[in-house]
Amino acid sequence: MSGKIALLSDVHGNILALEAVLLELDRLEIKRESTYVLGDLVGYGPRPNEVLECLMNENIISILGNYDEAVGFYLPTCGCKENSIRDKMRMENALGWTSQTVTESNKAYLRSLEESLEIKEHGIHICLTHGSPFSINEYVYEEDMEKHDDILQEVECTIVAMGHTHIPFVKRFGNRILVNPGSVGRPKDGDNRASFIVIEVKDDPDLLIEIEVIRLSYDYHTVAREIRESDLLDEFAQHIELGLVDE
16 A cells, blocks of 8 residues: 655646656656646736646646636636735736637637546545635635644544645644645745645555645746746746745
């Protein structure tokens, strides 16, 4: 029953970060069929089509993120936080540019994605969601204990995996675990390296589960340059460089 599983999330059109992570998964001998992406494949980054085509070519299973939903279904908003005029401007720029850039065939792929999935790998039952099991747009942070309690009461999986916040965490509650792999392509925790999670299940009477958040350097300078050369906002390049989004 032993084996490894990789969880990725929030690639956001950053093909160089994704390619670096996939090379690291090869080094770790994690198979593509044991690699899952928790949505937000597009948005903010300069090469959304390349990200989508890479995931399709590699046969990596992804679920739908809020940005994927907005682009794939031609929605006027991504459902992101909009607490100011500045937030609204960011959303309109990122969503507008991405919607114009993503091809119709790749939008069809986005529309084919499931909003959530339940999988069984190496004897472990895992729920995959983007925001939370209750909403594609819900932010669940490490300190949100009330939300954690609600999730654990409503969802029966051993591991519940969520993205959307771009900030990684691993929280254990007895034999139950909540995880967020952070963001491959647009971290928000002050560390500009790509973030993902590796789950290792070891042969043990109780199925020992080890979980590691991995941070990986990549050529973010090129990604920032490509953003600045596009019609995306220059501040999105700064976010890539700093690993931080000004709120």
